[in-house]
Amino acid sequence: MTAWNKLLVATTRLLDLHDSAHEPGSPFVQVTQEQRRGLRDGYWLDLGCLLLDYLLEVDFATNSAFVTQRRCLAHLRGDYPDLPADDLSFVINLLATPSEIHYREWQASRDDREESDDDDAAPGIRGGRSTKRTALIEKQGQTGQVRLTPSGRQAVTLASQIEDLLYSEYDAAKVVAALSRGDYARVPDITQQILMAIRALTQELRRVRENPTHEGKLAALMDNERHYHNALSTIQSTLLSARAQLAAPALIAQFDNWAERQEEEWDLRMLSGAIGRVLNAIENLSRRLSELLSDIAEGRIQSMGVIDFAGLAHRLLVSPPPRRLQEAVVARMMPLGTAVVMPRVETLLPLVETRRAERSGAALVFDETRDKPSADPLLARYLKARGPALRQRLRQAPLSLPDALSEGWHHFESGSDSANAEILDCLPQLLNTFVDTQLLDTRLSVGIDETPFSIELPDGRRIEGAVTPSLRLLETTTEEQEV
Numbered sequence: 001m002t003a004w005n006k007l008l009v010a011t012t013r014l015l016d017l018h019d020s021a022h023e024p025g026s027p028f029v030q031v032t033q034e035q036r037r038g039l040r041d042g043y044w045l046d047l048g049c050l051l052l053d054y055l056l057e058v059d060f061a062t063n064s065a066f067v068t069q070r071r072c073l074a075h076l077r078g079d080y081p082d083l084p085a086d087d088l089s090f091v092i093n094l095l096a097t098p099s100e101i102h103y104r105e106w107q108a109s110r111d112d113r114e115e116s117d118d119d120d121a122a123p124g125i126r127g128g129r130s131t132k133r134t135a136l137i138e139k140q141g142q143t144g145q146v147r148l149t150p151s152g153r154q155a156v157t158l159a160s161q162i163e164d165l166l167y168s169e170y171d172a173a174k175v176v177a178a179l180s181r182g183d184y185a186r187v188p189d190i191t192q193q194i195l196m197a198i199r200a201l202t203q204e205l206r207r208v209r210e211n212p213t214h215e216g217k218l219a220a221l222m223d224n225e226r227h228y229h230n231a232l233s234t235i236q237s238t239l240l241s242a243r244a245q246l247a248a249p250a251l252i253a254q255f256d257n258w259a260e261r262q263e264e265e266w267d268l269r270m271l272s273g274a275i276g277r278v279l280n281a282i283e284n285l286s287r288r289l290s291e292l293l294s295d296i297a298e299g300r301i302q303s304m305g306v307i308d309f310a311g312l313a314h315r316l317l318v319s320p321p322p323r324r325l326q327e328a329v330v331a332r333m334m335p336l337g338t339a340v341v342m343p344r345v346e347t348l349l350p351l352v353e354t355r356r357a358e359r360s361g362a363a364l365v366f367d368e369t370r371d372k373p374s375a376d377p378l379l380a381r382y383l384k385a386r387g388p389a390l391r392q393r394l395r396q397a398p399l400s401l402p403d404a405l406s407e408g409w410h411h412f413e414s415g416s417d418s419a420n421a422e423i424l425d426c427l428p429q430l431l432n433t434f435v436d437t438q439l440l441d442t443r444l445s446v447g448i449d450e451t452p453f454s455i456e457l458p459d460g461r462r463i464e465g466a467v468t469p470s471l472r473l474l475e476t477t478t479e480e481q482e483v
Contacts, residue, residue: 004049007159018101047083047091049159050076052136055148056156060199066138066145070438092146098135105129150207157200168197169231172238175275179245182254184271185262191274194235198281201228205288225293229286236282243275382429383439385412390433391441398472401434402453405463427461434469443474 016034038044054075058067069088077083104126136152139145148156171194178186245251246268259266320326390409393399404410410430414422437444449468456462 004045004159007155008045044091044094047076047080047087048095050079051088051091051095052148052152052156052159055137055146056153059148059153064147066140066143066147068143068145072146092137092139095137095152096135096139096146098132100130100132101134102128102130153203157196168194169234169238171197172235172242175242176238176245179242179251182258184255184258184266187271188274191239191278194278195281198278198285202281202285202288205285205292209292222293225289228289232282232286236279239275239279239282243272243279246272246275378424378426379429379432379439381414382412382424382426383433385414386426387440394441394444394471394473398447398470400449400468400470401431401463401465402455402468404430404471405455405457427457434471437471440471441473444471445474446470447472 051072054072055067058065058071069085069092072092073083073085073088076088106126133149133151135149136155137146138149138152171190174190175187178184178190252268255266255268321329386409390399393409399409410425410427411423412426414424433439434446437446447470449470451468452464452466453468454462454464
């Protein structure tokens with residue numbers, strides 16, 4: 001956690017300045033060492049840093065999709081085997097709750113310039129502002145799934161000591177140096193740093209396309225266009241040279257001798273694949289950057305976002321635009337003939353498809369809050385209806401799969417009215433409980449008996465197995481082993 005420690009060391013005193021209650025103009029300028037609250041063992045901080053690192057890894061793999069807390073808990077238990085789920089929930093809730101930060105920003109004093117006609121260069125003021133974009137994790141209210149916020153992604157990137165892409169060409173030279181020194185284990189880590197810098201700039205391009213007025217990024221990209229292309233060309237040529245060295249017979253022999261002395265299994269294709277991923281990312285970034293700059297030059301870029309078309313239509317009915325604007329819109333958008341006022345729906349389907357940002361300058365974003373809720377899955381209904389009784393049955397004795405089928409655990413009645421109740425066949429759901437024991441209880445395990453079984457159901461289906469699985473409690477298994 002050295003990288004996270006460096007980030008905290010660089011920002012802790014700034015937070016102390018923000019939280020200071022020192023009165024402006026006070027002559028008491030001496031500062032004493034502050035004692036921070038907490039357990040003072042680094043437990044919660046370590047959990048939060050491990051969680052953020054894992055979410056960044058999943059963020060790249062799933063394209064910023066939400067992740068269930070169960071997956072996060074399973075990953076963190078690799079470092080903390082006895083980690084309770086409540087501790088993870090506390091860390092997620094804390095990192096997902098925003099805190100307001102107050103700062104000052106220079107802004108022109110327009111009122112002073114309007115009042116004073118003689119002074120054309122009236123000085124600006126540093127006005128106080130605040131932001132609540134401090135939550136590092138975004139959490140869904142209903143499902144509890146989580147992902148990184150832009151602030152969280154930026155925090156992990158800063159903690160990983162990822163520099164700007166303009167200076168990553170020196171990191172590419174490190175790949176050549178590692179190959180020449182025989183330090184092959186460093187090559188994947190170096191390429192990963194370059195790849196994260198490329199992905200950071202790619203996300204900036206996407207954010208600029210979605211909101212061109214965001215923080216003046218357009219002007220910065222246009223000013224650094226030549227430098228970005230030069231850096232990408234240098235990185236690409238250096239990595240191509242490094243990949244060419246991998247085909248040299250002398251290097252192959254040295255790598256084989258080195259791999260035999262390592263505990264882990266290494267292959268030369270691992271180094272070639274790591275370099276190839278960076279080259280593919282460079283090609284993708286160069287294309288996106290060229291397309292964005294050409295769109296800027298030709299004026300095709302525009303803001304995208306959620307457009308409430310129903311609300312827009314309602315506002316136009318309540319307060320119609322001026323007559324001249326109506327005539328201009330009708331003359332520009334209405335068809336020439338009245339016979340084609342209502343076109344076929346099939347011809348409009350391509351217009352409402354979601355387009356990718358690199359292919360379209362605008363996107364239609366639909367509001368899904370009014371959609372009907374999805375139907376309750378059969379697995380959830382089965383666990384709700386048969387789960388308590390099945391857990392009670394497992395507390396008495398282990399339950400094998402043939403016994404479960406003979407006792408009818410794969411059937412349950414749906415509906416509260418016994419007269420209109422429907423018996424549902426939940427054989428796949430029952431088999432799923434033998435595969436994923438966490439569905440019923442965290443204390444369950446699967447026992448395997450080498451005895452084969454063959455069962456023929458009344459409807460003609462036949463289930464066979466070379467071994468017989470059984471569900472049982474962990475406490476029961478431990479007692480049997482001790483006996």
